[in-house]
Amino acid sequence: MLDHLWLIPVFPALAALICGVWGRRLQRRAGWVAIAAMLLSSALAASATAAFVGAPDRPPIRYVLFDWIQVGALQIPFSLLIDQLTVVMLVVVSFIGTLVFIYSTGYMKGDPGYARFFSFMSLFAAAMYLLVLADNFVVLFIGWEGVGLCSYLLIGYYMEKDWCADAGKKAFIVNRIGDLGFVLGIALIFAACGNLDISHVSQHAAERFEAAGWLITAATLLLFLGAIGKSAQIPLFVWLPDAMAGPTPVSALIHAATMVTAGVYMVARCNALFALAPVTMAVVGLIGAATALVAASIGLTQRDIKKVLAYSTVSQLGYMFMALGVGAFATGIFHLYTHAFFKGALFLCAGSVICALHHEQDMLHMGGLRKAMPVTWMTYLLATLAITGCPLTAGFFSKDEILWRAASAGSLLGWILWVIGLLSALMTAVYMFRSLYLTFHGPSRVEPEKRAHVRESPASMTLPLILLAAGSIMAGWIGLPQWLGGSRFEHFLEPVLRAGRESIAETAGHAFELAVTALSVAVFLAGWLVAHRFFLTGYPERAERAAQRFGFLYRLSANRWWWDDAYNAVIVRGFMHLTFCLGWLDQHVVDGLVNGTGRAAASLGDAFRWLQNGRVQFYAFAILRGVNVLILVLLYGHAGDLLAEVARFIEMGVILNR
Amino acid sequence: MDPVFFPANLLLSLAIFSLGVMGVLWHRNALSVFMSIELMLNAGNLALISFAQRFGDSAGAGLVLFVMTVAAAEAGVGLAIFIRLYRQRSTVELDKADELQG
Numbered sequence: 001m002l003d004h005l006w007l008i009p010v011f012p013a014l015a016a017l018i019c020g021v022w023g024r025r026l027q028r029r030a031g032w033v034a035i036a037a038m039l040l041s042s043a044l045a046a047s048a049t050a051a052f053v054g055a056p057d058r059p060p061i062r063y064v065l066f067d068w069i070q071v072g073a074l075q076i077p078f079s080l081l082i083d084q085l086t087v088v089m090l091v092v093v094s095f096i097g098t099l100v101f102i103y104s105t106g107y108m109k110g111d112p113g114y115a116r117f118f119s120f121m122s123l124f125a126a127a128m129y130l131l132v133l134a135d136n137f138v139v140l141f142i143g144w145e146g147v148g149l150c151s152y153l154l155i156g157y158y159m160e161k162d163w164c165a166d167a168g169k170k171a172f173i174v175n176r177i178g179d180l181g182f183v184l185g186i187a188l189i190f191a192a193c194g195n196l197d198i199s200h201v202s203q204h205a206a207e208r209f210e211a212a213g214w215l216i217t218a219a220t221l222l223l224f225l226g227a228i229g230k231s232a233q234i235p236l237f238v239w240l241p242d243a244m245a246g247p248t249p250v251s252a253l254i255h256a257a258t259m260v261t262a263g264v265y266m267v268a269r270c271n272a273l274f275a276l277a278p279v280t281m282a283v284v285g286l287i288g289a290a291t292a293l294v295a296a297s298i299g300l301t302q303r304d305i306k307k308v309l310a311y312s313t314v315s316q317l318g319y320m321f322m323a324l325g326v327g328a329f330a331t332g333i334f335h336l337y338t339h340a341f342f343k344g345a346l347f348l349c350a351g352s353v354i355c356a357l358h359h360e361q362d363m364l365h366m367g368g369l370r371k372a373m374p375v376t377w378m379t380y381l382l383a384t385l386a387i388t389g390c391p392l393t394a395g396f397f398s399k400d401e402i403l404w405r406a407a408s409a410g411s412l413l414g415w416i417l418w419v420i421g422l423l424s425a426l427m428t429a430v431y432m433f434r435s436l437y438l439t440f441h442g443p444s445r446v447e448p449e450k451r452a453h454v455r456e457s458p459a460s461m462t463l464p465l466i467l468l469a470a471g472s473i474m475a476g477w478i479g480l481p482q483w484l485g486g487s488r489f490e491h492f493l494e495p496v497l498r499a500g501r502e503s504i505a506e507t508a509g510h511a512f513e514l515a516v517t518a519l520s521v522a523v524f525l526a527g528w529l530v531a532h533r534f535f536l537t538g539y540p541e542r543a544e545r546a547a548q549r550f551g552f553l554y555r556l557s558a559n560r561w562w563w564d565d566a567y568n569a570v571i572v573r574g575f576m577h578l579t580f581c582l583g584w585l586d587q588h589v590v591d592g593l594v595n596g597t598g599r600a601a602a603s604l605g606d607a608f609r610w611l612q613n614g615r616v617q618f619y620a621f622a623i624l625r626g627v628n629v630l631i632l633v634l635l636y637g638h639a640g641d642l643l644a645e646v647a648r649f650i651e652m653g654v655i656l657n658r
Numbered sequence: 659m660d661p662v663f664f665p666a667n668l669l670l671s672l673a674i675f676s677l678g679v680m681g682v683l684w685h686r687n688a689l690s691v692f693m694s695i696e697l698m699l700n701a702g703n704l705a706l707i708s709f710a711q712r713f714g715d716s717a718g719a720g721l722v723l724f725v726m727t728v729a730a731a732e733a734g735v736g737l738a739i740f741i742r743l744y745r746q747r748s749t750v751e752l753d754k755a756d757e758l759q760g
Contacts, residue, residue: 621683
């Protein structure tokens with residue numbers, strides 16, 4: 001079985017082909033084809049997981065499928081690698097992916113693009129598998145761009161609506177900026193190492209790069225720019241909230257659980273490189289923290305339930321980068337892993353609600369759905385508890401470990417990150433419970449004609465919800481903090497993420513860790529309490545009064561820190577002006593040159609037009625003069641005579657044409 | 659036949675040829691131009707004959723026969739063209755037939 005693990009991405013790719021080509025004939029069966037492919041891949045992923053969990057120190061399995069590019073010094077084999085980190089990602093992608101596919105058969109029921117949807121989703125799964133399996137930066141890049149392409153296709157799935165198509169384009173274009181950095185980073189690594197196999201580069205990083213030198217700093221910063229784009233960090237996070245234009249299962253799988261975490265995965269995969277560049281690590285941590293804070297603050301005031309979750313995703317990704325920034329690579333991956341469960345669950349719950357309310361996404365038109373949709377409510381509650389860090393849930397362990405790692409890093413940066421992290425955790429608790437209360441509790445604000453039709457979603461949708469909610473609670477139990485016996489998750493990843501380990505202080509005592517944890521729990525409770533007072537018991541008067549009192553802060557949050565407006569004003573408008581200038585240049589200078597060439601030819605023709613006047617006798621005269629010239633030249637060879645003859649001839653022509 | 663003073667022959671030929679050229683260039687009527695061309699041809703014939711007699715080489719005299727044949731054929735074709743031209747525009751003035759211009 002282990003010899004055939006390279007087949008993991010092949011099954012979904014085949015499903016994408018089948019659904020894409022024979023979609024019309026398959027109709028509803030397209031969903032079954034896609035799910036079958038996902039199950040096959042999941043089985044292979046499970047066997048890989050079993051192999052690595054059973055033998056903790058197993059060396060990585062490497063496959064070289066074929067020699068792909070061989071040009072001089074550039075040798076790029078199509079190589080795949082399975083190690084402990086890959087296994088974690090395989091578990092996330094296959095588990096969440098399969099559940100989302102099953103959910104989609106319910107959510108997309110009756111949609112005219114049903115087969116197209118499953119074709120794109122399968123293609124996404126294939127690209128994502130390739131991304132996590134790649135052992136070569138170029139192969140990784142195929143997966144990287146593949147998931148980006150599928151993201152674009154699925155955001156713009158409802159392409160007949162302009163704003164959906166625009167959101168897809170926005171995601172694609174913003175990601176281009178990051179990808180440019182990524183490609184340049186790969187080029188730098190090739191220039192320094194002469195090899196692009198990640199395992200090879202990681203092994204020889206210390207020999208090839210001077211620690212903390214400018215080369216490794218530049219290379220890692222460029223790689224991180226790619227991660228910023230893909231994982232929606234400041235300043236490139238603006239595409240992710242717009243990406244919610246796609247169908248909700250897409251948001252759950254691509255824009256919450258898997259694709260957007262590719263940046264985190266990539267940084268962790270290159271941990272040997274990043275560990276050599278302390279400046280980059282500080283940048284990673286600070287950008288992560290800033291993103292966590294800004295996105296969480298925006299999430300506080302959004303009305304669209306999917307927008308709340310989108311900003312929450314951005315914020316949580318910031319958390320992951322914060323962990324990576326302090327060198328706690330395993331902790332960042334742990335949060336990636338737990339986040340996939342609860343954010344997947346939250347998005348699918350939101351989809352269930354949106355479906356029941358006939359595509360109503362505004363939380364101010366929801367409320368009181370608890371009774372009508374008990375399963376959705378319960379799973380949303382559990383996932384909310386997980387993301388806000390309720391003790392003993394998955395999110396509690398992962399988020400708490402990030403905060404503890406930051407606090408125990410023993411540097412000023414660590415403390416700054418910790419304070420920002422706590423602040424973001426407080427806001428996370430507030431906005432998540434706000435969304436819970438506004439959607440499921442309080443009086444119903446659903447439009448009357450829809451209210452009677454609100455039903456719990458079918459089993460194909462609730463079953464994935466229940467499984468993901470269970471995961472939200474239990475997935476974290478493999479990563480217990482040290483005062484509960486230490487993290488088996490971290491231990492499992494140790495062979496891959498060795499580089500970060502050295503920079504993490506292990507000496508901090510249990511008392512310190514407990515104190516940090518207690519503070520986190522206090523923050524969780526405070527956030528819950530605030531949300532309870534403002535959005536349940538005192539809603540809406542108290543919330544409105546608060547919005548008025550903190551007018552500027554409210555506007556800052558509601559207008560998303562004017563981030564999009566600033567981009568529009570500076571970049572989009574600037575680009576429009578530039579294109580206008582270039583357009584003028586094209587019309588007047590370039591076209592002028594082209595038209596001028598034509599006009600020059602025409603006037604040259606005009607200058608000689610009198611020669612071709614159609615009069616036979618004029619031609620005879622020209623022949624006579626020509627003969628005269630020849631005779632004179634032959635007899636005397638005087639150039640002056642020749643010129644005189646020509647002048648007489650021209651004079652005659654002018655007279656004739658008068 | 660007494661040999662004629664050779665340069666006088668050539669001078670006559672030159673004079674006739676020049677008259678022909680002037681006729682071709684200055685006459686407006688196509689028939690006049692045509693006749694001028696015949697003059698030029700026969701001036702050429704005269705020169706050929708003179709040279710043949712002067713150098714005792716009959717090849718020049720032979721060539722004259724060919725020129726006369728070609729001139730006769732040319733006259734036939736040319737006159738046919740002029741008749742067509744006249745039927746089309748009721749005139750054979752060359753200045754009026756200048757459509758082939760740029």
